[in-house]
Amino acid sequence: MHLNIFAGKGGVGKTNCAVSLALHLSGSMDIKTAVIDYDGGHSVANTLGTTTLLSRNMVCPMKKNFAIAIVENTDFVGIAEAITKKWTLKEYLAQFPGEFGLIPLTDMVNAFFGVLTDTVTLQKFATLITLLAQLEQRGYERVIIDVEPTAGMERLLLNVQSTARSLTNLQNQGIISLSMIGAKWPHIAGYLKGDYIKHADKHAANIQHVATLLTNAKYMIVSTPEASPINQTFEVRRIIEKFGGKVHGYVVNNLRGEAHEASNISRLDAEGLPVVKIGRQAGLHSGKERTPILLNMGALIARELV
Ligand SMILES: Nc1ncnc2c1ncn2[C@@H]1O[C@H](COP(=O)(O)OP(=O)(O)O)[C@@H](O)[C@H]1O
Ligand SMILES: [Mg+2]
Known part of the structure; x- marks a missing residue:
């Protein structure tokens, strides 16, 4: 089982990238794929346009080769x-x-x-941990994690390390x-x-x-072509690499062909990693069928991942 993780600032298109790659892999490539919504709420389901109420913290098969799992905190009595x-x-x-x-x-x-x-x-x-074990057991080959924006992802990665350490200490x-x-x-x-x-x-x-799955995951950092999210891609890269992970490439999303974009994009190009460029998709908001648009986005991303 391999993981893909889309990281980056809030609102840049991480969820759309995660869902579109999953639709492409599961639909066009016949790869058994799941998306884990680690950012809480309904964003993966909304992006898919599904109206079904999905259970939390469970694998929810959606169609052939494709499942969603939404991670959400449950209350406990301290x-x-x-x-x-x-x-x-x-x-x-x-x-x-x-x-x-x-x-x-x-x-x-x-x-x-x-x-x-x-x-x-x-x-x-x-x-x-529980969901990944279930997905592995059910034969999912690819799991795409839609993580929280920068700070949340950093908390997750730091926790993986400290948790592994504390349990080892306890055992010894x-x-x-x-x-x-x-x-x-x-x-x-x-x-x-x-x-x-x-x-x-x-x-x-x-x-x-x-921890090993997260370390070996292919991380893609998503950004829009504005200065602030582009700046944040470098911080995100530092967090991933500090954890021992490897950034596979960048996605610059929502390009509109405006003058200021080129110099921002060139800062990513200069990093020497693949940069997937995705234009603004007006159809995502027009209320039309979104699947063909997402499938195209997914194919663009997948091309850089092989
Ligand atoms: N290529 C695109 N063209 C047009 N709108 C987009 C594009 N990518 C994302 N969006 C829109 O931007 C908003 C944020 O996207 P989302 O994937 O939810 O970002 P994130 O998960 O990073 O917060 C959504 O309303 C989405 O429809
Ligand atoms: Mg999101």
């Missing part, structure tokens, strides 16, 4: 509130099946030790010393004896697998 509500530890932990089992740790570290952890990002990451000497802390903090002690830590090897391997 440990402090669970204690107030007189929940048993078992009731509290039951909120976190499978890959979500790492969340109680950060939640408790937050509550008991006042160490701020990014539980929301971690929760989305746990969903991503960490468990022993944390058990001692657990004598003072019975909830943590109970958690450490629970299923997630019992299967920490498996979970660590799953995290590592997703």
